[in-house]
Amino acid sequence: MKITRITAIPLSFRLPEGKTVTMGVGSTLKRDAIIIRVETSEGIVGYGESHPGRSPGAIVSLIHNTLQPLLVGMDATDVVGTWQRVHRMQFSSHGLGAGAALAHSGIDMALWDIRGKAANMPLYKLLGGSRRRIPAYAGGIALGYQPAASLAEEAQSYIEQGYKAVKLRIGDTVKADIERVRHVRRVVGDDIDILTDANTAYTIADARRVLPVLAEIQAGWLEEPFACNDFASYREAARITPIVPIAAGENHFMRFEFAQLLEAGAVQVWQPDLSKTGGITEGMRIAAMASAFRIPIHAHSSATGLNHAATLHFLAATENAGYFEACVSHFNPFRDMFGKTFEIGRDGCVVPPEAPGLGVEVDEDLFKQYPLIDGPGYVVKF
Numbered sequence: 001m002k003i004t005r006i007t008a009i010p011l012s013f014r015l016p017e018g019k020t021v022t023m024g025v026g027s028t029l030k031r032d033a034i035i036i037r038v039e040t041s042e043g044i045v046g047y048g049e050s051h052p053g054r055s056p057g058a059i060v061s062l063i064h065n066t067l068q069p070l071l072v073g074m075d076a077t078d079v080v081g082t083w084q085r086v087h088r089m090q091f092s093s094h095g096l097g098a099g100a101a102l103a104h105s106g107i108d109m110a111l112w113d114i115r116g117k118a119a120n121m122p123l124y125k126l127l128g129g130s131r132r133r134i135p136a137y138a139g140g141i142a143l144g145y146q147p148a149a150s151l152a153e154e155a156q157s158y159i160e161q162g163y164k165a166v167k168l169r170i171g172d173t174v175k176a177d178i179e180r181v182r183h184v185r186r187v188v189g190d191d192i193d194i195l196t197d198a199n200t201a202y203t204i205a206d207a208r209r210v211l212p213v214l215a216e217i218q219a220g221w222l223e224e225p226f227a228c229n230d231f232a233s234y235r236e237a238a239r240i241t242p243i244v245p246i247a248a249g250e251n252h253f254m255r256f257e258f259a260q261l262l263e264a265g266a267v268q269v270w271q272p273d274l275s276k277t278g279g280i281t282e283g284m285r286i287a288a289m290a291s292a293f294r295i296p297i298h299a300h301s302s303a304t305g306l307n308h309a310a311t312l313h314f315l316a317a318t319e320n321a322g323y324f325e326a327c328v329s330h331f332n333p334f335r336d337m338f339g340k341t342f343e344i345g346r347d348g349c350v351v352p353p354e355a356p357g358l359g360v361e362v363d364e365d366l367f368k369q370y371p372l373i374d375g376p377g378y379v380v381k382f
Contacts, residue, residue, distance in 0.1 A: 001076045001118065005039040006107060008063040009364075010056040012373035015331050021144035024171030024199025024224075026378030028141055032056045033303040033334050035367070036063070036106035040076045044117050047362045048109025049306040051275045053102045056372060062103045066090065071107065077118065079111050079281045091254075101253040101278055108279025109310050109358075116357030122313065123359070124352045127284065129317025133349035136342070137165035137195060140301070140327030140335075144169040145176070148183035155184050155192075158328055164348030165193035165220065165323060171201030174209045185217040195323075197223035200251075207237045215243040221269050221298075223247040228257075234266035245269045250300035254278045255285045262293065269322070273300040274314060275307045283314055291320040298322035304334040305341035309360050312342060312352035324350055337366050 014030045021028050032052040039045050050059055070089055071082050083104070090100045116123045124131060138158035143151060143166060155166045168184060170177040185194060196214060198206075202225040214222055222244050226233040228251040238246050247269035252258055254277060261267045270290050274283045287297045297320050299311045308327065315321040326344065327335050335341075338360050342350040353359025 024201030026380035046114035050106030127317035171198035
Protein backbone atom coordinates (compact mmCIF):
# COMPACT_ATOMS: atom_id res chain seq x y z
CA MET A 1 0.00 0.00 0.00
CA LYS A 2 1.77 3.12 -1.27
CA ILE A 3 1.26 6.82 -0.55
CA THR A 4 -0.14 8.34 -3.73
CA ARG A 5 -1.08 11.86 -2.69
CA ILE A 6 -0.85 14.24 0.29
CA THR A 7 -3.18 17.23 0.50
CA ALA A 8 -3.21 20.00 3.11
CA ILE A 9 -6.51 21.86 3.58
CA PRO A 10 -6.33 25.12 5.58
CA LEU A 11 -9.45 26.23 7.46
CA SER A 12 -10.31 29.46 9.30
CA PHE A 13 -13.13 30.72 11.49
CA ARG A 14 -13.40 34.37 12.51
CA LEU A 15 -14.73 34.87 16.01
CA PRO A 16 -17.94 36.89 16.35
CA GLU A 17 -17.46 40.56 17.15
CA GLY A 18 -16.69 41.03 20.84
CA LYS A 19 -16.37 37.29 21.49
CA THR A 20 -12.69 36.99 22.23
CA VAL A 21 -10.53 35.35 24.87
CA THR A 22 -7.47 37.24 26.09
CA MET A 23 -4.42 35.40 27.38
CA GLY A 24 -0.65 35.76 27.51
CA VAL A 25 -0.22 35.51 23.73
CA GLY A 26 -2.91 38.08 22.95
CA SER A 27 -6.63 38.28 22.18
CA THR A 28 -8.10 35.80 19.73
CA LEU A 29 -9.39 37.06 16.39
CA LYS A 30 -9.87 33.77 14.55
CA ARG A 31 -9.19 30.05 14.70
CA ASP A 32 -7.01 28.35 12.08
CA ALA A 33 -6.51 24.65 11.41
CA ILE A 34 -4.91 22.46 8.75
CA ILE A 35 -6.45 19.13 7.83
CA ILE A 36 -4.14 16.61 6.16
CA ARG A 37 -5.48 13.99 3.74
CA VAL A 38 -3.21 11.11 2.70
CA GLU A 39 -4.41 8.88 -0.16
CA THR A 40 -3.09 5.39 -0.86
CA SER A 41 -2.88 2.93 -3.74
CA GLU A 42 -5.35 0.64 -1.95
CA GLY A 43 -8.00 3.34 -1.66
CA ILE A 44 -7.63 3.82 2.10
CA VAL A 45 -7.59 7.51 3.01
CA GLY A 46 -6.13 8.78 6.26
CA TYR A 47 -6.65 12.14 7.95
CA GLY A 48 -4.53 14.12 10.37
CA GLU A 49 -4.07 17.63 11.71
CA SER A 50 -1.09 19.96 11.44
CA HIS A 51 -0.89 22.99 13.70
CA PRO A 52 -0.96 26.19 11.59
CA GLY A 53 1.84 27.84 13.58
CA ARG A 54 0.31 31.33 13.03
CA SER A 55 1.04 30.95 9.31
CA PRO A 56 -1.18 28.25 7.81
CA GLY A 57 -0.33 29.19 4.22
CA ALA A 58 3.37 28.58 4.84
CA ILE A 59 2.75 25.15 6.38
CA VAL A 60 0.45 24.17 3.51
CA SER A 61 3.08 25.20 0.95
CA LEU A 62 5.76 23.21 2.76
CA ILE A 63 3.58 20.10 2.72
CA HIS A 64 2.63 20.35 -0.95
CA ASN A 65 5.96 21.45 -2.37
CA THR A 66 8.53 19.74 -0.15
CA LEU A 67 7.17 16.90 1.98
CA GLN A 68 4.75 15.41 -0.54
CA PRO A 69 7.49 14.80 -3.16
CA LEU A 70 9.62 13.16 -0.47
CA LEU A 71 6.92 10.73 0.63
CA VAL A 72 4.78 9.83 -2.39
CA GLY A 73 5.55 6.25 -3.39
CA MET A 74 6.60 5.13 0.10
CA ASP A 75 4.86 2.37 2.03
CA ALA A 76 1.89 4.01 3.76
CA THR A 77 2.33 1.83 6.86
CA ASP A 78 6.01 2.66 7.28
CA VAL A 79 5.67 5.47 9.81
CA VAL A 80 9.27 5.07 10.98
CA GLY A 81 10.66 5.15 7.45
CA THR A 82 8.63 8.19 6.41
CA TRP A 83 9.66 9.97 9.60
CA GLN A 84 13.32 9.16 8.95
CA ARG A 85 13.14 10.40 5.35
CA VAL A 86 11.65 13.74 6.38
CA HIS A 87 14.15 14.02 9.21
CA ARG A 88 17.09 13.31 6.92
CA MET A 89 16.02 15.59 4.09
CA GLN A 90 14.25 18.39 5.97
CA PHE A 91 15.38 18.47 9.59
CA SER A 92 18.96 17.28 9.88
CA SER A 93 20.38 18.90 6.75
CA HIS A 94 18.69 22.30 7.17
CA GLY A 95 18.15 22.57 10.90
CA LEU A 96 15.22 21.33 12.97
CA GLY A 97 12.64 23.77 11.69
CA ALA A 98 9.41 24.25 13.62
CA GLY A 99 7.54 24.54 10.32
CA ALA A 100 8.70 21.13 9.15
CA ALA A 101 7.75 19.58 12.50
CA LEU A 102 4.25 21.07 12.26
CA ALA A 103 3.88 19.92 8.67
CA HIS A 104 5.03 16.35 9.23
CA SER A 105 2.96 15.96 12.41
CA GLY A 106 -0.30 15.93 10.47
CA ILE A 107 1.08 13.57 7.84
CA ASP A 108 2.27 11.13 10.49
CA MET A 109 -1.12 11.31 12.21
CA ALA A 110 -2.84 10.51 8.90
CA LEU A 111 -0.52 7.55 8.32
CA TRP A 112 -1.48 6.11 11.72
CA ASP A 113 -5.13 6.61 10.76
CA ILE A 114 -4.41 4.54 7.63
CA ARG A 115 -2.66 1.84 9.67
CA GLY A 116 -5.66 1.53 11.99
CA LYS A 117 -8.13 1.41 9.13
CA ALA A 118 -6.04 -1.22 7.30
CA ALA A 119 -5.89 -3.36 10.46
CA ASN A 120 -9.56 -2.63 11.29
CA MET A 121 -8.48 -1.57 14.76
CA PRO A 122 -8.91 1.63 16.78
CA LEU A 123 -5.60 3.38 17.16
CA TYR A 124 -5.30 2.83 20.92
CA LYS A 125 -5.30 -0.95 20.33
CA LEU A 126 -2.77 -0.66 17.54
CA LEU A 127 -0.54 1.29 19.93
CA GLY A 128 -0.90 -1.39 22.61
CA GLY A 129 -3.38 0.41 24.86
CA SER A 130 -6.90 -0.18 26.14
CA ARG A 131 -10.12 1.83 26.11
CA ARG A 132 -9.56 3.09 29.61
CA ARG A 133 -10.96 6.23 31.15
CA ILE A 134 -8.67 9.26 30.95
CA PRO A 135 -9.01 12.24 33.32
CA ALA A 136 -9.72 15.48 31.47
CA TYR A 137 -9.48 19.16 32.29
CA ALA A 138 -11.44 22.08 30.88
CA GLY A 139 -8.95 23.86 28.63
CA GLY A 140 -8.49 25.13 25.11
CA ILE A 141 -8.98 28.83 24.41
CA ALA A 142 -11.16 29.58 27.41
CA LEU A 143 -11.04 30.92 30.99
CA GLY A 144 -9.02 33.99 30.02
CA TYR A 145 -8.54 37.49 31.38
CA GLN A 146 -11.92 38.60 32.71
CA PRO A 147 -13.40 39.81 36.00
CA ALA A 148 -12.79 37.30 38.77
CA ALA A 149 -16.50 36.71 39.38
CA SER A 150 -17.13 36.01 35.70
CA LEU A 151 -14.12 33.70 35.53
CA ALA A 152 -15.31 31.70 38.53
CA GLU A 153 -18.78 31.46 37.01
CA GLU A 154 -17.35 30.09 33.77
CA ALA A 155 -15.17 27.61 35.65
CA GLN A 156 -18.18 26.47 37.66
CA SER A 157 -20.14 25.83 34.46
CA TYR A 158 -17.52 23.30 33.34
CA ILE A 159 -17.44 21.66 36.75
CA GLU A 160 -21.21 21.19 36.50
CA GLN A 161 -20.62 19.33 33.22
CA GLY A 162 -18.39 16.86 35.05
CA TYR A 163 -14.87 18.31 34.88
CA LYS A 164 -12.78 17.85 38.01
CA ALA A 165 -10.01 20.16 36.76
CA VAL A 166 -9.90 23.55 35.01
CA LYS A 167 -7.08 25.60 33.51
CA LEU A 168 -6.93 29.35 34.15
CA ARG A 169 -5.06 31.77 31.90
CA ILE A 170 -2.64 33.96 33.83
CA GLY A 171 0.18 36.21 32.64
CA ASP A 172 -1.90 39.41 32.80
CA THR A 173 -0.59 41.43 35.75
CA VAL A 174 0.64 39.83 38.92
CA LYS A 175 -2.09 41.56 40.94
CA ALA A 176 -4.87 40.50 38.59
CA ASP A 177 -3.54 36.95 38.32
CA ILE A 178 -3.41 36.53 42.09
CA GLU A 179 -6.90 37.97 42.52
CA ARG A 180 -8.36 35.64 39.90
CA VAL A 181 -6.77 32.38 41.08
CA ARG A 182 -7.63 33.03 44.73
CA HIS A 183 -11.21 33.91 43.88
CA VAL A 184 -11.72 30.83 41.70
CA ARG A 185 -10.30 28.61 44.45
CA ARG A 186 -12.74 30.10 46.99
CA VAL A 187 -15.67 29.51 44.66
CA VAL A 188 -14.90 26.00 43.37
CA GLY A 189 -13.59 24.60 46.65
CA ASP A 190 -10.63 22.38 47.39
CA ASP A 191 -11.66 19.28 45.43
CA ILE A 192 -11.17 20.81 41.98
CA ASP A 193 -7.69 20.78 40.42
CA ILE A 194 -6.79 24.32 39.31
CA LEU A 195 -4.13 24.41 36.60
CA THR A 196 -2.58 27.66 35.34
CA ASP A 197 -1.04 28.76 32.04
CA ALA A 198 0.94 31.98 31.59
CA ASN A 199 1.45 31.50 27.83
CA THR A 200 5.09 32.66 28.08
CA ALA A 201 4.10 36.12 29.42
CA TYR A 202 6.01 36.04 32.73
CA THR A 203 9.38 37.34 33.77
CA ILE A 204 11.26 35.53 36.51
CA ALA A 205 10.29 38.41 38.84
CA ASP A 206 6.61 37.73 38.08
CA ALA A 207 7.09 34.04 38.78
CA ARG A 208 8.72 34.78 42.14
CA ARG A 209 5.62 36.72 43.23
CA VAL A 210 2.97 34.38 41.79
CA LEU A 211 4.37 30.91 42.50
CA PRO A 212 3.94 31.18 46.32
CA VAL A 213 0.28 32.05 45.75
CA LEU A 214 -0.13 29.11 43.38
CA ALA A 215 1.33 26.94 46.14
CA GLU A 216 -1.15 28.48 48.57
CA ILE A 217 -4.14 27.52 46.37
CA GLN A 218 -2.53 24.14 45.58
CA ALA A 219 -2.38 24.69 41.83
CA GLY A 220 -1.67 21.58 39.80
CA TRP A 221 1.00 23.30 37.70
CA LEU A 222 2.30 26.55 36.22
CA GLU A 223 2.43 26.11 32.46
CA GLU A 224 4.82 27.91 30.12
CA PRO A 225 5.73 30.90 32.26
CA PHE A 226 8.59 31.69 29.85
CA ALA A 227 9.59 31.29 26.23
CA CYS A 228 10.27 27.66 25.30
CA ASN A 229 14.05 28.17 24.97
CA ASP A 230 14.55 30.22 28.16
CA PHE A 231 16.02 27.33 30.13
CA ALA A 232 17.74 29.62 32.65
CA SER A 233 14.40 31.06 33.79
CA TYR A 234 12.80 27.63 33.93
CA ARG A 235 15.61 26.36 36.15
CA GLU A 236 15.28 29.38 38.43
CA ALA A 237 11.47 29.06 38.66
CA ALA A 238 11.75 25.38 39.59
CA ARG A 239 13.77 26.40 42.66
CA ILE A 240 11.19 28.90 43.98
CA THR A 241 8.74 26.35 45.35
CA PRO A 242 8.81 22.58 44.94
CA ILE A 243 5.06 22.38 45.55
CA VAL A 244 3.95 23.68 42.15
CA PRO A 245 5.29 21.73 39.16
CA ILE A 246 6.48 23.66 36.11
CA ALA A 247 4.88 22.47 32.86
CA ALA A 248 5.94 22.94 29.23
CA GLY A 249 6.23 21.13 25.94
CA GLU A 250 3.53 22.26 23.53
CA ASN A 251 6.14 24.50 21.86
CA HIS A 252 8.96 21.98 21.94
CA PHE A 253 9.55 19.99 18.80
CA MET A 254 10.50 16.32 18.57
CA ARG A 255 12.32 14.27 21.18
CA PHE A 256 15.52 16.23 20.73
CA GLU A 257 14.09 19.37 22.33
CA PHE A 258 12.45 17.29 25.05
CA ALA A 259 15.90 15.85 25.75
CA GLN A 260 17.01 19.44 26.35
CA LEU A 261 14.13 19.84 28.82
CA LEU A 262 15.35 16.72 30.56
CA GLU A 263 18.93 17.97 30.73
CA ALA A 264 17.77 21.33 32.10
CA GLY A 265 15.97 19.49 34.90
CA ALA A 266 13.46 22.31 35.30
CA VAL A 267 10.18 21.03 33.83
CA GLN A 268 8.30 18.38 35.79
CA VAL A 269 5.25 18.10 33.49
CA TRP A 270 5.63 17.44 29.75
CA GLN A 271 2.94 18.55 27.29
CA PRO A 272 3.71 17.45 23.71
CA ASP A 273 1.12 18.31 21.06
CA LEU A 274 0.76 15.57 18.45
CA SER A 275 0.00 18.11 15.71
CA LYS A 276 3.19 20.03 16.47
CA THR A 277 5.93 17.83 17.88
CA GLY A 278 6.34 15.27 15.09
CA GLY A 279 3.10 13.30 15.18
CA ILE A 280 2.13 10.10 16.96
CA THR A 281 5.38 8.33 16.08
CA GLU A 282 7.47 10.98 17.81
CA GLY A 283 4.93 11.44 20.60
CA MET A 284 5.35 7.79 21.63
CA ARG A 285 9.12 8.23 21.71
CA ILE A 286 8.81 11.34 23.89
CA ALA A 287 6.45 9.56 26.28
CA ALA A 288 8.79 6.58 26.56
CA MET A 289 11.75 8.85 27.33
CA ALA A 290 9.72 10.66 29.98
CA SER A 291 8.56 7.41 31.58
CA ALA A 292 12.16 6.43 32.36
CA PHE A 293 12.37 9.51 34.59
CA ARG A 294 8.85 9.29 36.05
CA ILE A 295 7.76 12.42 34.17
CA PRO A 296 4.01 12.52 33.42
CA ILE A 297 2.62 13.29 29.95
CA HIS A 298 -0.29 15.74 29.93
CA ALA A 299 -0.67 16.17 26.18
CA HIS A 300 -1.63 19.53 24.71
CA SER A 301 -4.57 19.48 22.28
CA SER A 302 -5.15 21.59 19.17
CA ALA A 303 -8.09 22.80 17.14
CA THR A 304 -9.99 19.91 15.52
CA GLY A 305 -11.52 16.63 16.54
CA LEU A 306 -8.74 14.83 14.66
CA ASN A 307 -6.10 16.02 17.10
CA HIS A 308 -8.40 15.36 20.03
CA ALA A 309 -9.04 11.79 18.87
CA ALA A 310 -5.35 11.13 18.21
CA THR A 311 -4.49 12.48 21.67
CA LEU A 312 -7.07 10.26 23.38
CA HIS A 313 -5.70 7.17 21.62
CA PHE A 314 -2.14 8.22 22.48
CA LEU A 315 -2.90 8.75 26.17
CA ALA A 316 -4.82 5.46 26.36
CA ALA A 317 -1.64 3.71 25.20
CA THR A 318 0.83 5.69 27.33
CA GLU A 319 2.00 4.30 30.66
CA ASN A 320 2.75 7.70 32.19
CA ALA A 321 -0.31 9.51 30.80
CA GLY A 322 -1.97 12.29 32.77
CA TYR A 323 -4.72 14.71 31.77
CA PHE A 324 -6.42 15.07 28.41
CA GLU A 325 -6.91 18.76 27.54
CA ALA A 326 -10.56 19.09 26.52
CA CYS A 327 -11.28 22.13 24.38
CA VAL A 328 -14.29 23.80 26.01
CA SER A 329 -14.19 26.96 23.90
CA HIS A 330 -17.61 28.27 22.95
CA PHE A 331 -16.22 29.44 19.60
CA ASN A 332 -14.37 26.51 18.07
CA PRO A 333 -16.51 24.93 15.34
CA PHE A 334 -13.59 22.68 14.36
CA ARG A 335 -13.87 20.69 17.61
CA ASP A 336 -17.19 19.03 16.72
CA MET A 337 -17.36 19.55 12.96
CA PHE A 338 -17.20 15.77 12.38
CA GLY A 339 -19.29 14.91 15.42
CA LYS A 340 -18.30 14.77 19.07
CA THR A 341 -14.93 13.11 19.62
CA PHE A 342 -15.29 12.88 23.38
CA GLU A 343 -17.93 13.17 26.10
CA ILE A 344 -17.03 14.19 29.64
CA GLY A 345 -18.34 11.75 32.22
CA ARG A 346 -19.55 12.54 35.70
CA ASP A 347 -16.24 11.14 36.94
CA GLY A 348 -14.36 13.83 34.96
CA CYS A 349 -12.99 11.31 32.47
CA VAL A 350 -13.18 10.65 28.73
CA VAL A 351 -12.47 7.62 26.50
CA PRO A 352 -10.95 7.29 23.00
CA PRO A 353 -13.18 6.59 19.97
CA GLU A 354 -13.88 2.95 19.15
CA ALA A 355 -13.97 3.00 15.31
CA PRO A 356 -10.87 1.95 13.28
CA GLY A 357 -7.97 4.36 12.97
CA LEU A 358 -8.56 7.70 14.64
CA GLY A 359 -12.26 6.85 14.73
CA VAL A 360 -13.31 10.13 13.06
CA GLU A 361 -15.54 10.17 9.98
CA VAL A 362 -14.41 13.20 7.97
CA ASP A 363 -16.99 15.04 5.82
CA GLU A 364 -15.00 17.21 3.41
CA ASP A 365 -18.14 19.04 2.29
CA LEU A 366 -17.88 20.98 5.56
CA PHE A 367 -14.57 22.53 4.53
CA LYS A 368 -16.21 25.04 2.18
CA GLN A 369 -17.77 26.73 5.23
CA TYR A 370 -14.33 27.69 6.57
CA PRO A 371 -12.14 29.19 3.82
CA LEU A 372 -8.65 30.33 4.80
CA ILE A 373 -8.48 33.85 6.24
CA ASP A 374 -5.05 35.42 5.91
CA GLY A 375 -3.55 37.40 8.75
CA PRO A 376 -2.74 36.88 12.44
CA GLY A 377 -5.02 34.91 14.71
CA TYR A 378 -4.24 37.05 17.75
CA VAL A 379 -3.85 40.75 18.39
CA VAL A 380 -1.22 41.65 20.97
CA LYS A 381 -0.85 44.89 22.92
CA PHE A 382 2.75 45.68 23.85
